[in-house]
Amino acid sequence: ERPIPSMLNYQLHIENGSMYNTPPVFAIYVSMLTLRWIKAKGGVAVVEKENEAKAKALYQEIDRNPLFTGVCAVEDRSIMNVCFVMEKPEQEKAFLKLAEERDLVGLKGHRSAGGFRASIYNAMPITSIHALVDVMQEFAEKNK
Structure with a gap:
């Protein structure tokens, strides 16, 4: 025992x-x-499905948008902490500034890793993910 x-x-x-x-x-x-x-909310299965949808929406934009690149292999991607970088690192400060102007904060990646980390934990609504995707698209449109 x-x-x-x-x-x-x-x-x-x-x-x-x-x-x-x-x-x-x-x-x-x-x-x-x-x-x-x-x-x-309906239980763990519902929360899991919501989290998968949030991550999918953000990863689709990262994969679609030529300014951004995911840092993890597709099979290793997290649905809680989405890490990504910019193709042109010199644009990171401008992107972060635009995101903060749109009230999206806490995106700066870890000081040793750089880039960005979107923490999309259970309580984060999908509307916040859509807001981030919109900012990514807006930044890409302005920086073609």
């Missing part, structure tokens, strides 16, 4: 007449809210 860590061993809590150890209450609370939200 595998030992259960004391903070997760509720029998130990009962034997001691209270919590044996203080559980991570905030993390538990946030987990509860998140699970309720997922359930209200």
